[in-house]
Amino acid sequence: MPVMMDRVTIPELRLKFAEKSWADTFQLVRRCMEKSRDESRSHKPLERSLEKLQEESNVCTINTTKLRLEIIAKQQGMSFHFAEATCYLSADLFYVEVLLLPCGEVEEVKVVPHGESPVPSESLLQLLRSKNFAAFSLKLQGLFAQYNIPGDNEIKFKLLASLQCLGKDLWKIAHLPREQKYSDPEMDLINNGRIGDLIMGKEDCPFTMRFFIPPTNGTKTLVSDLNPVVQAAQVTVVVSDVTHKLQMASVVPQPPQLDPQGYPVFVPLNEVPNEMLPACFLLKLQPAMPVMPSFVKKLSQITDVDLQWAPLPKLLMRDSLSANSSWEMTCESNMIFTVTLPGGVMHSYVFPGAAWDVPAHRGAVVDSVPFTHPGHVPALLEVLRHQCAINTLLRSCFIFHCASPGSVCGLHFEVLPESDSSFSVTFQPPDADSLGVLLVNVPKPHQITCSLFGANTRDPSINEYLSSVIMSCMSIPETMRMLYNKLEDITSVPLSPSCSATTETENDHSAHSSTAVADTSRALATFSQSAAMPKDGFSVADLARSALTVAKSESILEIN
Numbered sequence: 001m002p003v004m005m006d007r008v009t010i011p012e013l014r015l016k017f018a019e020k021s022w023a024d025t026f027q028l029v030r031r032c033m034e035k036s037r038d039e040s041r042s043h044k045p046l047e048r049s050l051e052k053l054q055e056e057s058n059v060c061t062i063n064t065t066k067l068r069l070e071i072i073a074k075q076q077g078m079s080f081h082f083a084e085a086t087c088y089l090s091a092d093l094f095y096v097e098v099l100l101l102p103c104g105e106v107e108e109v110k111v112v113p114h115g116e117s118p119v120p121s122e123s124l125l126q127l128l129r130s131k132n133f134a135a136f137s138l139k140l141q142g143l144f145a146q147y148n149i150p151g152d153n154e155i156k157f158k159l160l161a162s163l164q165c166l167g168k169d170l171w172k173i174a175h176l177p178r179e180q181k182y183s184d185p186e187m188d189l190i191n192n193g194r195i196g197d198l199i200m201g202k203e204d205c206p207f208t209m210r211f212f213i214p215p216t217n218g219t220k221t222l223v224s225d226l227n228p229v230v231q232a233a234q235v236t237v238v239v240s241d242v243t244h245k246l247q248m249a250s251v252v253p254q255p256p257q258l259d260p261q262g263y264p265v266f267v268p269l270n271e272v273p274n275e276m277l278p279a280c281f282l283l284k285l286q287p288a289m290p291v292m293p294s295f296v297k298k299l300s301q302i303t304d305v306d307l308q309w310a311p312l313p314k315l316l317m318r319d320s321l322s323a324n325s326s327w328e329m330t331c332e333s334n335m336i337f338t339v340t341l342p343g344g345v346m347h348s349y350v351f352p353g354a355a356w357d358v359p360a361h362r363g364a365v366v367d368s369v370p371f372t373h374p375g376h377v378p379a380l381l382e383v384l385r386h387q388c389a390i391n392t393l394l395r396s397c398f399i400f401h402c403a404s405p406g407s408v409c410g411l412h413f414e415v416l417p418e419s420d421s422s423f424s425v426t427f428q429p430p431d432a433d434s435l436g437v438l439l440v441n442v443p444k445p446h447q448i449t450c451s452l453f454g455a456n457t458r459d460p461s462i463n464e465y466l467s468s469v470i471m472s473c474m475s476i477p478e479t480m481r482m483l484y485n486k487l488e489d490i491t492s493v494p495l496s497p498s499c500s501a502t503t504e505t506e507n508d509h510s511a512h513s514s515t516a517v518a519d520t521s522r523a524l525a526t527f528s529q530s531a532a533m534p535k536d537g538f539s540v541a542d543l544a545r546s547a548l549t550v551a552k553s554e555s556i557l558e559i560n
Contacts, residue, residue, distance in 0.1 A: 060104040069098055072137045076144050089140065093147040093160055096121075096140065098128065105129065111143070111204045114160065121204035142206040142234070145284075150239045159279050162246045163237045166281060167200050167207055169252045169374040170235070173264060174198045176256060181446060187213060190230075191385065192446070194263070194378045200235075207235045208286075211381045212388040214474045229395075231388050233283040233369075240280045244372045248273040251374065266375050280370045283380065288367035290315035291387050293360060294420035298383045299369060311356040312363035313415075316395045337398050339477045347477050349397040350414045361417040385445035389474070390421065393440065393448075396475040413480060425476060429455045430488050438483065440470065450479070459490055 066082055073080035073089040081088050087098040097110040097118060106128040110118040127136040149156045174195040182188035190197045196211030212231040249272040257265040290312055291299075313335055335351040355361070369380055397415060414426040422441040429436045436455035442448050450466035459465075465486065470479045 062100050062102060062104045065100055065104045065106070068133060072133060072140065075137060076140050077148075078140075078144060091144055091147055092153075092156060093149065094143065096124070096143075113147070114157070119204075124204050139204070142208075143204070145234065146206040146236055149237060151279075155239075155277065155279075158248070158275055158277060159237045159246075162248055162275065162277070162279075163207070163235075163281070165247050165249055166374055167235070169247075169250055170195050170198060170209075170377060171200065172250075172252045172254075172256060173374065173378065176258070176262070176264065178262065187215065194381075196232075196381060209233055209235065209381075212385050214392045215472060229287070229392070231289065231384070232286045233384075234286060236282050236284060237279055238282050238370075239278055240370070241278070242280075243276045243278050244280050245269050245274050246277050246279065246281075246372060247374075248275055263375070263378060266373070269373070280372050283369040283371065283377075285367055285369070285384075288365050289384070289387065290363040290391060291366045291384075292363050292390075292420055295383055295387045296364065296366070299366075299380065309359075309362040309364050311351075311353065312361060312391075312417075313351040313356055313394060315363045315365055316391055317398055339397065341477055341481055345481065346410060347480065348412045349476070350412065351397075352414065352416065355416050360420065382445055386421070386442070389445050389448065390442050392474045393442070393470075393476055394423070396477060411480075411484070413476075415476070425480065427480065430484060432456065438466070438480070440476070448474075452483070455487060457487065457490055459486070462486060 062085070066087055069087045069089060070080045076089075077091075079090045081090070085100045085102070087100065089096040089098070093114040095112050097108075097112065098106060099108040099110075101107050106125060109121045109124040109128060111121050111124070112118045124136060124139060127133075127139065147160070149159050151159070174193060176194065178192065178194065180188050181192045186197070190210050190213050193211075196209040199205050199208045199210070210230055210232040214229070247269060251266045251269060251272055252264050253267055259265055292312060293309075317335065317337075334353050337349045337351075339347045339349065341347065369384075371377065371380065394415070411427070416424045416426065418424050418439065421443055422439060425438045425440065427436055427438070428434075432455070434454060434456075437453045439451040439453065440448065441451070448467060448470050449463070450470055451463050452466065466479060466483060469482045470476075473479065
């Protein structure tokens with residue numbers, strides 16, 4: 001019976017509303033939303049219907065624009081009202097004015113922070129004029145998060161004033177003289193600036209700092225499905241269970257006095273106006289980032305977050321893989337990723353689950369870091385940059401490129417953790433029946449070193465060369481590709497008498513390591529045939545650990 005009723009009712013409804021205009025349809029949906037009804041039932045279906053109607057309608061009138069802005073305001077938890085030709089999207093500590101023309105087009109947009117004069121916003125204006133309501137809503141969301149401070153009005157105003165003082169001090173720190181480390185000014189500002197690239201002082205932009213971006217000169221030919229991850233943090237203030245002493249005035253004297261490390265000497269909080277408030281400042285990481293225990297420990301004096309731990313590669317993989325990514329999980333929890341490089345060369349990277357799923361090499365996703373003083377920020381950013389550098393290197397093994405049909409993966413690698421800031425890549429060198437090991441060490445955010453073992457190389461400068469390559473591209477696959485090219489060039493050139501004399505000592509020094517690796521290499525059939533899967537009791541993990549154990553026992557390796 002209900003089906004028969006639907007068959008009768010729907011055609012009648014179509015006929016009834018066929019003559020209705022878009023404006024009449026919008027008004028009908030709005031009346032349904034405003035009509036008194038059971039509060040326990042959600043308005044969401046009607047809101048989605050009205051939003052869908054707005055998206056499909058190309059009609060631009062003052063009413064349709066007003067309705068669209070009203071929907072956006074409600075989505076962001078803001079109030080909305082309309083007076084003459086001006087729409088007001090309001091929150092407690094700021095509001096946005098949108099002035100409309102009679103035709104429905106937008107004439108002007110202004111942002112008005114609490115207690116300040118209206119400021120025109122060209123960026124918001126252009127988004128509305130181009131009908132990019134999704135981007136406008138996203139930008140409004142950032143502003144709302146910036147000014148969404150809990151508490152009564154007295155607490156809100158005090159916390160807003162403290163946040164503004166913090167911003168002014170961070171601006172001073174950001175503009176102190178510093179040594180340039182990167183040739184690209186923007187990259188140097190982001191990766192080397194004490195506060196990164198600080199975005200503030202604009203009422204239509206959230207208080208944000210960009211503090212890490214990987215280099216693109218080596219990876220732009222490699223990365224197809226992913227763009228480099230720009231790590232940023234929005235600075236805001238939130239309530240906390242514990243009261244903290246927060247600044248109500250600047251703690252950076254003018255002119256600033258620098259300590260031996262180049263950071264400003266701060267005026268003690270007791271000597272400037274301050275308030276004990278149930279709140280703290282917050283770096284809201286964008287995006288949230290996986291962090292290892294040793295780095296969490298470095299943040300622990302000023303952070304207090306509930307963390308869920310998992311193997312670091314698994315956490316990095318969640319946000320790194322594209323829809324077409326090629327990877328698999330074996331029964332031993334080994335993660336295997338396939339990467340296609342320019343020229344059709346394919347690499348397979350194995351992350352052994354047993355090696356990564358231990359407390360020291362697990363990670364936790366951190367989405368925010370609390371702090372209470374501007375002096376904390378430069379040190380926090382250095383810790384986060386250090387973790388970002390490690391994450392970028394490991395994440396480069398997950399990038400997938402569409403391979404041509406019938407492509408076969410010819411090179412296999414195994415990535416093993418060695419310390420909280422280093423890992424090894426085990427591989428089979430060209431024209432060799434033994435294993436080589438590349439140790440990648442990241443002792444500092446701006447320093448990466450490579451050490452090659454067991455590859456029978458005759459070039460004493462190869463470690464310096466590889467360190468330069470990996471610093472410029474921040475990519476393991478690209479570095480391994482360059483290493484293979486280098487080793488092929490070296491093995492194709494006959495050894496001269498002078499080079500033989502120079503390298504004789506080095507060869508003697510590493511003889512035990514090379515012999516041990518060669519002895520275990522009888523199991524290498526598994527390495528090239530099954531992407532490091534166990535066979536006859538051996539796996540590449542076993543072989544790599546054997547090679548590294550011998551090298552360490554001979555004092556060849558020093559891992560920080």
